[in-house]
Amino acid sequence: MRVSLYRDTGVVLRVQKLGEADRIITLLTRQHGKVRAVAKGVRRTTSRFGARLEPFGHVDVQFYTGRTLDIVTQVETLDAFGVGLVGDYQRYTAACAVLETADRLTAEEGEPVLRLYLLVAGALRALADGERDPSLVLDAFLLRAMAFAGWAPAVVECARCGDPGPHRAFSVQAGGSVCVRCRPAGSASPAADTLTLLGALLHGDWAIAEAVESGARRETSGLVAALLQWHLERQLRSLPLVERRARPTAAAVEETS
Amino acid sequence: MYEGPVQDLIDELGRLPGVGPKSAQRIAFHLLAAEPADIARLQDALQRVKEGVVFCEVCGNVSEETQCRICRDARRDSTVVCVVEEPKDVVAVERTREFKGRYHVLGGALDPLSGVGPDQLRIRQLLARLGAADGGAEISEIIIATDPNTEGEATATYLVRMLRDFPGLTVTRLASGLPMGGDLEFADELTLGRALSGRRAM
Numbered sequence: 001m002r003v004s005l006y007r008d009t010g011v012v013l014r015v016q017k018l019g020e021a022d023r024i025i026t027l028l029t030r031q032h033g034k035v036r037a038v039a040k041g042v043r044r045t046t047s048r049f050g051a052r053l054e055p056f057g058h059v060d061v062q063f064y065t066g067r068t069l070d071i072v073t074q075v076e077t078l079d080a081f082g083v084g085l086v087g088d089y090q091r092y093t094a095a096c097a098v099l100e101t102a103d104r105l106t107a108e109e110g111e112p113v114l115r116l117y118l119l120v121a122g123a124l125r126a127l128a129d130g131e132r133d134p135s136l137v138l139d140a141f142l143l144r145a146m147a148f149a150g151w152a153p154a155v156v157e158c159a160r161c162g163d164p165g166p167h168r169a170f171s172v173q174a175g176g177s178v179c180v181r182c183r184p185a186g187s188a189s190p191a192a193d194t195l196t197l198l199g200a201l202l203h204g205d206w207a208i209a210e211a212v213e214s215g216a217r218r219e220t221s222g223l224v225a226a227l228l229q230w231h232l233e234r235q236l237r238s239l240p241l242v243e244r245r246a247r248p249t250a251a252a253v254e255e256t257s
Numbered sequence: 258m259y260e261g262p263v264q265d266l267i268d269e270l271g272r273l274p275g276v277g278p279k280s281a282q283r284i285a286f287h288l289l290a291a292e293p294a295d296i297a298r299l300q301d302a303l304q305r306v307k308e309g310v311v312f313c314e315v316c317g318n319v320s321e322e323t324q325c326r327i328c329r330d331a332r333r334d335s336t337v338v339c340v341v342e343e344p345k346d347v348v349a350v351e352r353t354r355e356f357k358g359r360y361h362v363l364g365g366a367l368d369p370l371s372g373v374g375p376d377q378l379r380i381r382q383l384l385a386r387l388g389a390a391d392g393g394a395e396i397s398e399i400i401i402a403t404d405p406n407t408e409g410e411a412t413a414t415y416l417v418r419m420l421r422d423f424p425g426l427t428v429t430r431l432a433s434g435l436p437m438g439g440d441l442e443f444a445d446e447l448t449l450g451r452a453l454s455g456r457r458a459m
Contacts, residue, residue, distance in 0.1 A: 014370060019275050045436045051447040054407045055370070080447055086410035089367075089418065096369035238369035 004065050008032050009078060011120050012057040013103045017043070025053050025072060026103060027061065028120055033113050034106040037063055037070040049075040056082035056095055056124055079121075084128035090243040091127045094134040097238045098123045098141050104232055105149055115148050135217060135244050136209055139224045140201040147202065151175070151231045153223075155199040158182055166195060172226045194219040218244065263289065315386070317362035317379045319344045327359060334358045339400040340383065340416065342366050342409065350402060358400070361386065366408035367415055375415065383416075387423055398427045405433045 010029035018024050021043040027035050042050035052059055053072070058079035063070040085095045102120045106113055123141040127134055146152060154176030156165040167177040169187040177195065178187060193216035200208040201220070212220075221244055229235055258264055263285060270281035288296065312318070313325035320326070327333060327347070337358030341347055347360050363378045387396055401416055403409035413430055420428050434452030435444055444452070 017274075019277075046439060048443055049445060051445045056407065077446060082407050082410075083447065086407055087414055089411060089415045092367075092411045092414070093369050100370055237372035241369040241372070241374040 005062065005073070006032070006065070007060070007062045008035070009058070009060050010035065011099075011102075011117070011124065012053055012055050012059065013099045015053065015055060021047075023053065024069065027059075028102050028106065028113070028117050029061075030114060030117050031112055033111040033117075034103070034109045035063065035070060036109060037061075037072050038066065039072040039075075052077045052080075054082050055099060056080075056085055056128075058121055058124070079125065079128075081124040081128040084130065085124075088130065088134075090245055091130060091134045093238065093242040094138040095124055095127045097138055097236060097242050098127070100236050100238045101142060101145055101228065104234075104236065105145055113148075116145060119144055119148070132206070133210070133217075135221060135242075136201065138242065139221055140204065140209070142224050142228050143198070143202045144204075146228060146231060149231070151227070152202065153177075153198065153227055155195055155202060166192070170195070170223060172223070172230050188223070190219050190223060191216050194223065198223065313362075316360045317344075317364060317382065318347050318360060332357075336395065336397040337400065338383075338386070338396050338398070339402050341402045342404060342412070346402065346404075356400075358398075363403070363412070366403055366412040368408045378412075380416070380419065384419065387420070387426065395425075397425065398429060401428065401430045405431075 008029040008031050010027035012025055013028050013034075014026040016024045016026075018038060021041050023039045023042050025037055025039050027037070029035050039049070039053050041047050042053055044050070049072075052075045057077065058081060060076040060078055061072055062074040064073050081095070085092050098120060102116060105116060119141060123137055126132055126137045143153070153159070156167075156177065157163060158165065158167055158179040159171070159174045159176040160178060160182035163179045163181075165177055165179070167179050168189055169178045169180070169183040170176065170190050171178045171184050171187040174182065174184055174187075178184065193212050197209055197212045197216055197220045200206070200212075225239055229239075259267065266285045266288065267278070267281045270276055270284050271278055273281075276284070288299075309321055310319050311321070311323065313320040313328055314323050315328040316325060318325045318327065322329075334357050337356075338361050339350055339356055339358055340361045340363060341350065342363055342365055344362055347362065350356050350360075361379070361383050363380065363383075365373055365378055367373060367375065367378065383399075387399075399416075399420055401413045403412045403416075417428055417430075420426060432455050433448070434455055435441065435448065441449070
């Protein structure tokens with residue numbers, strides 16, 4: 001049984017209109033997992049905390065336990081990621097996919113998912129800073145979020161028999177790289193760079209990831225999206241709308257200068 | 258649970274936005290007690306709104322004819338176009354009596370979380386409108402008046418990117434800051450921050 005008043009930090013995943021001027025806010029919190037709560041009067045221009053409860057907001061919130069949904073009573077901004085994100089459409093669409101994935105991966109409300117919360121906050125911070133390619137940040141987030149959910153793809157060893165790789169074939173249904181003996185019909189044959197990038201993103205090796213050319217980056221994005229949608233068993237609405245414009249690699253920039 | 262038609266009416270009213278079960282019940286019993294002439298007027302209004310209202314072929318606003326009242330009005334300034342999300346935003350800007358130009362209604366804001374991308378909005382029509390002469394005059398300014406929230410700001414950013422290659426076109430955004438009649442101490446840091454960055458010399 002939760003106490004009548006509780007406080008937590010969280011990231012605003014989604015907002016829905018409710019009645020005349022209220023909103024239902026979906027937050028991914030540090031201690032209480034996903035929380036859906038009513039924020040009263042936040043759509044009015046006179047609201048004292050409406051602006052803080054926009055998607056991408058990283059906030060310190062106080063809730064009052066309601067009968068069906070909890071009520072937001074106080075909000076303080078920790079990081080206004082939205083301010084940096086809305087100024088760049090590519091980063092905005094990537095951040096939307098981060099939020100939707102986090103929402104889908106947390107089916108149960110009130111179940112603590114600390115690692116996912118930290119991952120979401122980290123991904124939004126990286127996207128808002130704008131130092132890394134948004135497409136790479138998104139793919140790294142999706143791969144690690146899948147790993148937390150128990151769906152990490154096999155990148156080197158065979159996903160079926162565990163035969164040490166690297167292998168040439170990749171099967172979404174099998175869960176990653178597959179050896180010649182286990183390879184199911186219709187498996188993809190991605191470039192070696194693509195598998196290297198998958199591994200680098202999964203383990204956070206940015207030096208390797210950022211050196212990979214745009215063709216392999218596009219192929220990686222396609223495989224990551226296919227893996228996620230296979231495991232979630234439904235299509236994410238935001239993923240097809242993500243703008244994928246790969247930034248040139250450091251080597252390519254040096255060549256042109 | 259009420260019998261047949263009364264319950265059906267409550268159920269239908271309950272599907273309207275912002276109408277809960279209690280409100281639906283109150284409206285249903287109000288209608289039950291109303292004069293037949295009042296009901297007929299309501300019935301007629303409902304029918305006309307579905308059959309008689311179309312979207313203006315120029316700006317996308319709700320209209321009774323192929324072009325809305327504002328697009329037909331020759332006295333309005335054709336060189337300035339205010340881009341809004343919804344028809345209700347046209348009414349909000351018109352209430353100010355400050356704007357004498359024309360409008361362009363997008364039909365929403367870019368919201369990937371709800372599956373709304375550029376192709377679902379009337380952005381292509383805006384670009385076509387800019388390419389062609391509008392009412393005999395070239396458009397010289399686009400005022401982006403999308404909502405000052407995450408989706409509205411992202412839509413504004415996207416529009417700026419699409420419009421920056423039109424020669425001689427000025428793209429402006431509605432100012433945002435403190436509401437009239439408020440106290441500074443109660444302003445949240447995001448609104449106050451934008452008010453500071455958008456301050457003007459007096």
